[in-house]
Amino acid sequence: MVVDGSWWTGGALVVLAWHNVEGTWQWPAPAGAGAAGFRRQMRALRAATNVVPLDEALQALSAGRRLPPRAVAITFDDGYRDNLDVAVPILRELGLPATVFLVPDLLDGNLDPWWERLAWAVTTAEDPLLEFEGGIYPLTDERTRRTTLDRLQEVLKRRTDAERRAAVAQITESLTCRGPQHDPRRMFLDWEGARALVRAGIGIGSHTTGHAILARETPHAQREDLIGSRRRLQDELDLPIDVLAYPNGQVGDYSAETIAAARAAGYSHSVTAWGLVNGPQTEVHEIRRRLLSPTDPATKVLLGIGYRTVVGGGDDVQRSHAELSSTDGVHPKVDEDRY
Numbered sequence: 061m062v063v064d065g066s067w068w069t070g071g072a073l074v075v076l077a078w079h080n081v082e083g084t085w086q087w088p089a090p091a092g093a094g095a096a097g098f099r100r101q102m103r104a105l106r107a108a109t110n111v112v113p114l115d116e117a118l119q120a121l122s123a124g125r126r127l128p129p130r131a132v133a134i135t136f137d138d139g140y141r142d143n144l145d146v147a148v149p150i151l152r153e154l155g156l157p158a159t160v161f162l163v164p165d166l167l168d169g170n171l172d173p174w175w176e177r178l179a180w181a182v183t184t185a186e187d188p189l190l191e192f193e194g195g196i197y198p199l200t201d202e203r204t205r206r207t208t209l210d211r212l213q214e215v216l217k218r219r220t221d222a223e224r225r226a227a228v229a230q231i232t233e234s235l236t237c238r239g240p241q242h243d244p245r246r247m248f249l250d251w252e253g254a255r256a257l258v259r260a261g262i263g264i265g266s267h268t269t270g271h272a273i274l275a276r277e278t279p280h281a282q283r284e285d286l287i288g289s290r291r292r293l294q295d296e297l298d299l300p301i302d303v304l305a306y307p308n309g310q311v312g313d314y315s316a317e318t319i320a321a322a323r324a325a326g327y328s329h330s331v332t333a334w335g336l337v338n339g340p341q342t343e344v345h346e347i348r349r350r351l352l353s354p355t356d357p358a359t360k361v362l363l364g365i366g367y368r369t370v371v372g373g374g375d376d377v378q379r380s381h382a383e384l385s386s387t388d389g390v391h392p393k394v395d396e397d398r399y
């Protein structure tokens with residue numbers, strides 16, 4: 061990856077994105093590993109970058125105002141409950157701002173996110189294989205289950221939201237899952253939890269009404285969705301909602317019609333899930349954003365956003381900060397073993 065070194069010296073913004081902190085069906089992790097990893101990542105970012113609030117940073121960027129050097133914004137998508145229970149205490153302790161992109165239908169408690177339901181079914185099925193639309197998907201061990209899940213998700217992401225929900229219902233009904241149950245209400249925040257995020261000083265953005273992958277829907281449906289989700293979040297949480305995060309967020313998951321709908325609905329900016337560095341010229345409805353997992357080593361996070369080498373982690377990153385500022389991030393040694 062080539063990063064223009066000038067972004068370190070000011071005028072540019074890197075936006076990072078997480079989903080859950082602790083393990084879920086979709087992103088399994090040993091208990092506690094997510095919280096520990098996320099804390100290390102946050103300490104490394106605090107030591108090595110300037111973490112800024114997303115909305116203010118985007119406004120400044122678009123207005124041509126100068127951002128601090130090494131400006132990084134922290135975001136979360138979907139509204140997993142552990143954003144409030146696990147991430148917020150860590151962010152608060154370290155004094156770091158963050159933004160969570162929420163889905164009104166999920167906060168209502170009447171939406172079961174298709175990716176978690178599918179991952180639950182594929183992970184816990186007692187069947188040795190799944191037959192779906194003429195295809196055979198093995199479920200014999202952990203590895204084949206993961207491959208099956210990846211294949212199904214790729215197929216389903218190309219469909220409309222209604223088609224995808226119907227397919228997930230068909231798949232889950234065809235499998236025998238008698239083990240642990242999937243409970244979206246425990247996994248995701250409700251409105252009370254969303255209000256607790258606001259009270260904790262977390263910024264809020266829209267992640268659509270029901271997490272449809274926008275470009276698969278009609279232009280009319282996209283407009284209705286984006287107007288409705290913005291209005292609902294503003295009314296319930298009593299604060300302006302100016303930033304949108306596109307579900308799935310890759311090129312092709314939003315279209316020219318999506319951007320027109322986002323403008324018409326009144327969003328000032330929209331964030332994607334691809335690319336890295338944003339400058340004053342970046343299209344405001346195509347803000348680059350890098351997805352991370354809480355178990356990614358903190359060194360990998362820093363290397364991924366432009367540091368050429370990183371020494372140590374945690375407290376060591378803190379100690380190396382002064383050095384880093386004066387040497388443009390060049391250090392003699394990479395040590396990932398600590399993570």
Ligand SMILES: [Zn+2]
Pocket residue numbers: 137138267271307308
């Ligand atoms: Zn999402």
